[in-house]
Amino acid sequence: MEILDNFKAIEVESPVDKIIRQIRDLIIAGYLNPGDKLPSERKLSEKFSVGRTHIRNAIRKLEFYGIVTTNPQSGVFVKGADIAAMKGLITNVMKIEDPDFYSLVETRCFLEISSVENAALRRNDEDLKSLEEACKAYEDKVHQNLPPENEDFLFHLKIAEASHNSVSKTLLLIVLPDILEIYRREHVCANVGVKKSFVEHRNIFNAIKEGDPNLAAKYMKEHLSDVLEFSRKKRNL
Template identity: 30%
Template sequence: MPFQRIESEKLSQSVVHQIEELILRGILRPGERLPSERELSERLGVSRPSLREAVSDLQDRGLLTARAGAGIYVAEVLGSAFSPALIKLFSAHEEAVFDYLDFRRDMEGIAAARAALSATKTDLKVIDTLFTKMEAAHSKRNPADEAELDAQFHLAIIEASHNVIMLHMMRSMFDLLKEGVFFNRAAMFRHRNTRDILLEHHRAINDAIQARDPDAARAAIELHLGFVEEALTQEKKIERNEEIARLRYAHEQER
């Protein structure tokens, strides 16, 4: 766990500040369980009463939550980004899918350009490692694994842009995507030709960021998400055509 020892004179407020920073930077994630009180107090180098005071403060402010018999967790603070009614509305209207992709193209284009300029050496290693995993998953032909790594790759780029507002906003958007609110990510990886194109898109994004070329990184993101939009448009067209064909077939069966 990413905790550092606290100097004795700082005590509970320093614990508060450290946990706040870990949540703000997206290192501690919503729903993640903190270590036990004993373990955490040892890692931070503070007494249990000081730790309890800090935890109580963070709970009062809605950043941590206690689960009976289970421990202390980072609160699901992203859950309030979209109301249940709005999430239901997104899933019921096709136009939300394309507005979502437009939004991602704009935001991720900015994030990729910033990552090309601002990413640390470790950020670049994370992005490159995820792309290597994508290549390995590609050869195994597991759509679910490819889709999950796709999301991790894009989020790693957003993390590497080092903008905490964008990080939390986009994590919230990707959580909805994982839940299938906008479209089924795994469906994008079912066809071999599409899978090959998507992998090459991610290779181009990775190469541009590793080369610290912000213009190429933004262009690669825009090309990639433009392709995703076109693929989804074609998929929905095929679905509509199939629905019409079934109606024709049912009518012929009745004649």
């Protein structure tokens, strides 16, 4: 057993990881610069010899981290980024593959409760404006009977920004894309109740606006309790 303890499991890269790595290497080497347009989804699919779903998932992750941006009419473009920071960030993008949903949600809860407490103490007028806009965007989607997953996560990211803790925000950005993907696949919002979240978002926002960290943390715990329970049940299936 002592000899076996010195061995490490072989990590096999997924197609999404390989796509992200190649795009990263091209940006770092200077072959892709801020403002450059990536080839079309079809051409990338043919070049990488993978299905378009893998291309879309890789682009979605890179976009979520602010490395590329998508214009529905024009295509996908490289955004400006600090190369040193991007190296570490893309490494983190590729670390979580086929994750334990419960562990992701549990980690998210720890981070979100800390973030909302700090947001209540540190938010400024610009933060409150951004949070109000994110709240309204979520509510608009609910009124239109459209899936509000993206607006939900935007609201939570704005809370992380209002906490003025860049490490906390980065950690959330590492776990949120994978959680969002599972949310979509499992229709989590439908299971935990969109309209209930509608009210909870407003309660959280008002507590942050009032500068009450204890009340903000209380509302955040209540807001995340349903999805935490959902992920716990899913783990035990």
